[in-house]
Amino acid sequence: MLAHERISAAIRAANDDGRTALVPFITAGYPEPGAFINTLTAIAEVGDVVEIGIPFSDPMADGMTIQRSSFVALQKGVSLKWIFDELDNAGGTIDAPLVMMSYLNPLLAFGFDRLAERALATGVCGFIVPDLPFEESNELRAALDQQGLGLIQLVTPATPNGRLKKLCAASRGFVYAVTITGITGGDTGLPDDLANYLDMVVAASELPVCAGFGIREAGDVTNVGKHADGAIVGSALVEVLEQNGDPAAYLVSLRK
Amino acid sequence: MKSLLQADEAQALLDASIRGELPDERGRFGPFGGRYVPETLVPAFERLEAGVREYLHDAGFQQDLQRELREWVGRPTALTYAPRLSEKWGTEVWLKREDLAHTGAHKINNAIGQALLAKRLGAQRVIAETGAGQHGVASAAACARVGLPCCVYMGTVDMERQAPNVVRMERLGAEVVAVESGDKTLRAAIDEAMRKWVTDPSGIYYLLGSAVGAHPYPYLVRELQSVIGKEARQQMIDQAGGLPDVAFACVGGGSNSIGLFYPLLGDDIELIGVEAGGTGDGLGQNAATLATGTPGVLQGSYTIILQDDDGQVQETHSISAGLDYSGVGPEHALLQATGRVTYISASDDEALAALAELCEAEGILTALETAHAYAAAREWSKDNPGKRILIGNSGRGDKDMPTLTQYPPRIRTDARA
Ligand SMILES: Cc1ncc(COP(=O)(O)O)c(C=O)c1O
Secondary structure, eight states, X not given: OOHXXXXXXXXXXXXXXXXXXXXXXXXXTOSXXXXXXXXXXXXHHHOSSEEEEOOOSOOTTOOHHHHHHHHHHHHTTOOHHHHHHHHHHHTTOOOSOEEXXXXXXXXXXXXXXXXXXXXXXXXXXXXXXXXXXXXXXXXXXXXXXXTTOEEOOEEOTTSOHHHHHHHHHHOOSOEEEEOSSSOTTOSSOSOTTHHHHHHHHHHHOSSOEEEESSOOSHHHHHHHHTTSSEEEEOHHHHHHHHTTOOHHHHHHHHTO | OTTSSOHHHHHHHHHHHHTTOOSOTTSEETTEEOOOOOGGGHHHHXXXXXXXXXXXXXHHHHHHHHHHIIIIIOOSOOEEEXXXXXXXHTSEEEEEEGGGSGGGBTHHHHHHHHHHHHHHTTOSEEEEEESSSHHHHHHHHHHHXXXXXXXXXXXXXXXXXXHHHHHHHHHTTXXXXXXXXXXXXXXXXXXXHHHXXXXXXXXXXXXXXXXXXXXXXXXXXXXXXXXXXHHHHHHIIIIISSOOSEEEEEXXXXXXXXXXXXXXXXXXXXXXXXXXXXXXXXXXXXXXXXXXXXXXXXXXXXXXXOBOTTSOBOOOOOSSGGGOOSOOOHHHHHHHHTTSEEEEEEEHHHHHHHHHHHHHHHSOOBOXXXXXXXXXXXXXXXHSTTOEEEEEEOBBSGGGHHHHTTSOOHHHHHHHO
C-alpha cells in the first residue's frame, strides 16, 4: 500500500465501523516541545488520521488560536527538522497515518526531495499546504509522488464547480473540504448550507472527504458526518492544549 | 543567490522585460513571482486578473484614470533641479517630486488606479494594509473619491510612529484596524488583510499598496506607478537637456522604485535601489532584503526574503516604517539577478543625516523612506563628480514627526553657535 493509500484506508475503515473518521490537528511542540510525542500518541489513539501543524512565522490562513500556538512553538525552537527527529525517536509507535500541515516556505527551505524521504521514513503519509494552490504545486507533487506520499487538496465554498472536479481528481489521501469562507478558529459556527456543499464535494470526489474549520462539538461531528467521511478538529483541540486540558478525553467527547 | 540565473538566461529575461513581456502568463518574472495563495482566494485572484486584463489598458478606463491623475492627484508632478545639493555633492542633482502628489507620496498613483478598478469590478468595500500610513491615506482618499467604504490594517508599532497618518485616514472616512499580531508592522498588516479578504472574497477588493504579493499585483502596481518614470524621463530631456547617468529610489516593497526604473530599463542609465540598512548587518537589525536575503515564498510570491535556515521569516528593523519589510517585489528579485539594477542600503543614521541636509539645502522635508535614496546618492557622488543624478523623491516627511521630534535638528544649535 502506498503511503497516501494508508490515509484513505484509515478513513474508510472508520466509516466501515459506522463512525465518522476523526482527524485531530495539533501544532507540533505546543505548548511544550517535551510533550510532543506523548500528546501525538494520545490523540493518535482516538483519531483515525492525525494532522501535525508545522509552525510558521506568517500563518496567513489561520486565526488567533493557531497563530498563538505557532508563535509559542517557534519561540521554543520547534522546526521541521526537530519534528522529524522526534518522530524518528518515537520509532514507529504511532499507528495512525500522519499528515503534515505546513505553509510552503518551511518545506521549500527543507528541500522537497529530502522532505519526501524523511516523511516516508517517519510515518508521514501526506501533506496539506494551505498557501500552495494546485497551479503552483507541480514540483512538490512530483517529489511526494516519488515516495507514494499524498498532496491533499483543499476545496472551499468559493471553489467553482469545474475547479472542484479538477482539485478532487488531483488530491491524494482525502479531499479537505473547508466548511466556511474564512480562516481557522472562527466563531461563526458551521454554515447553514453546509449539507449541500458537502454533498457536492462528495459527488465530485472518489476519495474520502473530510470537513474542517469550525468543528468544536460532538454535534458538529454528527452534522458533518451525515454528509462527509471525516471531521477535522483543529483550533478547538489546540485550545484544549492551551488550557492544559486532556486532548484525548476531549476527542473522545466528540464521538458521543 | 547571485548565481540564480545563467548569464545568457539573465540577458534573455532582461530583454523580455524591456520589451514589456514580463510577467509571463503565470505571473512570473523569470523564476520569481507566481501566485501562492489560499484556495479560498484563487477565484478572487482569477477575477482580479481578468479585470486587469479587461480594464487596465481599456480606453474608457484610461480616460478616467488620466483625468483623475491630472485633476485630482495633480500630475504631472514637478521635476526639480537641486542647485545647492548639486554644489555640495559635486554632481548635478534632479528630484522627481512625488511628494507633491495629492496626499504626499507616490502611493496615490496606485491607490486611485486600483480604486477605479474596484469600482469597475463591482466591489462592495475595499481593504488595504499600510506601513508608513501613506498607502493607507492614499487608499482612504481614493475610496472616498470613488465612493467605496475603506478599511485599513496597520501594525500597532507603525500606528505609533506614523500617528499623524492614522488621524488623516480616519478623517478621510476610513476605518483603521490596529494589528497586534506578528511583528506589528507592515508584514503583519498584510497577513491580517489577507485573513479578512478570505472571509468575503467576492465582496471585498484588496487594494495592495506595493509591487509585492501574488500575481497580478506586482504587475498591476508597476503599471500604475510607471507614470513616475515616464514623466521623469521626458522631463529630464526637456529640463536637463538629457537623460541622467544614474537614478536612485528607495525600496520597501518596491513600488516607487519599479515605477521610476521600469520606463528607464532600456536606457543607458545606472539604476540603484536603496534598502533600509537599519542599525547594522545582523539578522533583525535591518530590512536590506535584496542585499542579504535568500529566495523563498512570502505573502503570495516567490521572491527574495529575509528568513532563517528553517524558512521562518525574520523580523526587520528600520527607522522608516515604509521600508521595514522582510520581502520585496518579485520583479526586483529578477532585476537584481540580471544585474540590471544594483541594490544597496543606507543606515538609519545616514537617512536621518540626508533628510536634514535636504531640508537645509533645498527646503524640502522628505519622508524617512525617501531619505535613504538621498543618503546613497550622496555617497555615490563622491566617486562620480560631475555626473547627472535623478532621485525619486517618493514622499514628504510630515508623517514622520513622531520620529523626527526624537532627533532634534542640528541646524538650530549650529546656527546659534
Ligand atoms: C514616501 C514613501 N516612500 C517609499 C515607500 C516604500 O514603499 P515602496 O518600496 O513600495 O515604494 C513608502 C511606503 O510606505 C513611502 O511612504
